[in-house]
Amino acid sequence: MRRSDRLDATFAALADPTRRAILARLANGEASVTDLAKPFKMSQPAISKHLRVLERAGLISRGRDAQRRPRRIEGKPLAEATGWLEQYRRIWEGNFQRLDELLDELKIQQPNDDTPTPTGDD
Amino acid sequence: MRRSDRLDATFAALADPTRRAILARLANGEASVTDLAKPFKMSQPAISKHLRVLERAGLISRGRDAQRRPRRIEGKPLAEATGWLEQYRRIWEGNFQRLDELLDELKIQQPNDDTPTPTGDD
């Protein structure tokens, strides 16, 4: 699978609150499907479908223990997603916003100018 | 909007490669819709739809410059998503995997045992 497709699958898997809750549960140890389903109001097959989404994204893997098929969390896709987001760290840490504020202050002479700051292109 | 809903919207927005490419483009400065559409084979309305998704997730905002409606990237949702993923840092940095490997080595006596390591629960 290409990196882009993996990111597609990872972010799509993380876009559902049920699946994020399942990952949170798995963060402190593997768990059976029944255990994972317990906190939710939905049916067991619905949970199995969510697990399939997580598994196809590589976020969890499946073990075996008698009739049980315990899931465990896998770190790699989370690492890749985090890595992708890191690209934007300088943005979300506010450097750009501060630059904009600086530019705004430098042209505080002209009143009533509601056009945005020119480009911000570095 | 609740935090969970914001994460839903953010991750869903990031799950599409076109939208990720748009964000990458906006990372080095604001751009008009036409400019943003240029690299893609799809129609302008398709791009506008993607922009709407990004905007509703708060990942971009809309300026105005004559007929143009330049988009700029917004950092907060990216920060929030990154923050959520940070929860799992100890997992995706491999600590758990190394623990598993250790446990595997400790019971390397029994041959042909394909059951997974017991719990991993901390």
Next chain:
DNA sequence: TAGTTCCATAACCAATAGGTTATTCAATGA
């Protein structure tokens, strides 16, 4: 052996997503 537990799968349904073409609207510029 017979019942039970755990889970997967199939079939179905409504809602959403991602694309299209056609159209309209707003602002610019000749």
Next chain:
DNA sequence: TCATTGAATAACCTATTGGTTATGGAACTA
């Protein structure tokens, strides 16, 4: 004023998503 440019919107289509109920199979347990 009128054509052009930039972008949004509507109507439509197909595929996917997220849920349901019903069913079945595999592995334990009495």
